[in-house]
Amino acid sequence: MTFDVLIHGGEVYDPEPLGRADIGIRDGRVAAVGDLAGASARTAIAAEGLLVLPGLVETHAHMLLPFAGTVTQNDFYDGTVAGAFGGVTTLIDFAAQLPGQPLSEAIGQRVAQAQGDAVVDYGFHLILTEIRPEVLQEMEEVVRDGISSFKFFTTYRKDQLYVGDGDLRQAFARVAELGGLATVHAENDDIVEQAIGALVRAGRTSPKHYPLSKPEISEVEAISRAILLAEEAGTDLLIRHVSSARGAREIRRARGAGQRVFGETCPQYLALTDEVYGRADARNFLVHPPIRTEKDRAGLWEGIEDGSLLVIGTDDCAFTREQKLCSDVFTEIPGGMPGIETRLAVMYTEGVLNRGLSLEALARITSTNPARLYGLYPRKGALRPGSDADMVLFDPEPAGTIRAGALHGKADWTPFEGWPVRGVVRKTVSRGAVIVDGDACQVPRGRGEYLERGAPGTP
Ligand code: URP
Ligand code: ZN
Secondary structure, three states, X not given: OEEEEEEEEEEEEOOOEEEEEEEEEEOOXXXXXXXXXXXXXXXXXXXXXXXXXXXXXXXXXXXXOEEOOEEOOOOHHHHHHHHHHOOEEEEEEEEEOOOOOOHHHHHHHHHHHHOOOOOOEEEEEEEOOOOOHHHHHHHHHHHHXXXXXXXXXXXXXXXXXXXXXXXXXXXXXXXXXXXXXXXXXXXXXXXXXXXXXXHHHOOOOOHHHHHHHOOHHHHHHHHHHHHHHHHHHOOEEEEOOOOOHHHHHHHHHHHHOOOOEEEEEOHHHHHOOHHHHHOOOHHHHOOOOOOOOHHHHHHHHHHHHHOOEEEEOOOEEOOOHHHXXXXXXXXXXXOOEOOOOOHHHHHHHHHHHHHOOOXXXXXXXXXXXXXXXXXXXXXXXXXXXXXXXOXXXXXXXXXXXXXXXXXXOOOOOOXXXXXXXXXXXXXXEEOOEEEEEOOEEOOOOOOOOEOOOOOOOXX
16 A cells, blocks of 8 residues: 555544554655555654644634724734644634625625635634525525624623624524524623623723623523523524533533533633632733633533534634733633643643543544534544544654743733643645644745535534
8 A cells, every 4th residue: 555644553533443454645644544554655754642633623613803993913824833733724714794785795704815815724614794685585595604603792891792692593593594503602791781881880900800890690690591492493502612611501401401512612711710810911802701619610521521522613703912002901812822832731731631521522522522513523623544644743742831922823922821731733734735843834835725514414
């Protein structure tokens, strides 16, 4: 047997544990997995002592996001290079409908931003903000063209992103009709705005007061409302960036009743607690929803263990420290934090080493599950014959420390500064090409291909 590339001797997760195996790659795809001793290849890569995992599928990141009067600093080149250093081989970012805008235009503008820049394969979810009859009509074409997931916000009224319940109900019915996936940023806008008003009147507007503006109930109520509306519509539903134990519980309850509801959470909610809002740099940790209590953190890990939360996104927003310094009033500070590059190290250390998460589960929540849910499986999210040869060669041994100075995105800080972690990405492979090799990113700008996605599968 002859291959273009042969990766030999790694501990392979396809995502199931295959033990020590070789992977033969032809024409950018996995051609064979197993004992390939005796096979030849133009390029041989030694993976002895390394974990070989399906390339990470990042389904929640915001390149060049206009938000809170500013814009995230990573373009599709910077952001996907940073991701590639963290093992990411697929990115699904967002296109957003602006007021009055046809959907095709919103998508076209985002594709134009990514094309020629992204170094990993990419696609988009579509954020819907205006649910008009012609929009509902146009959604059919959007799904036909390979965008099968939609995002709705139940908050951010001031940013013109809010969608009310009647519109949500109509849109969910349409998503169900088209066989797509509804995804929701779930926070109750009225509860949040009233809490903000009370804090402003009391002069409690510094970053340390921010979490008080978003009590747990603001998330729990919005999650349960979205679940009810999705149940009536019969649509598949994913709740974005779940931050609370009770939020995870709502999802667990619905799943227990047989509803197709899925939860996403992020490393910042799993690894940090609200003590960050007592720090001098509290403003940096302003993220929507806020980072919550130790009890919530424990409840989210339970959600990972029981499968209520089965996707890890990062909600990567590369805002710099200077951008975060724009105001001392929390309502004016852009929400969001970088994370696309640190996801694997944090999840491996916090999940696998500290909490006994299996490596198979790690591969599933960071790659296979999002690939299935967002209609990319088995092209992405697997290391099986026929899959794209996207993988990360991860050395589980070295101990290190996360330092912003060693990261590659445009944010000049990381929420995990100084964190002791184990494991390092040795190589990231995209469609058979080594795009990250140690400290070097050796991929031509724009190598990433646009991904048309199918109907949501079952993780
Ligand atoms: O704080 C956050 N999460 N900013 C990004 C926008 C969003 O809500 O996803
Ligand atoms: Zn969000």
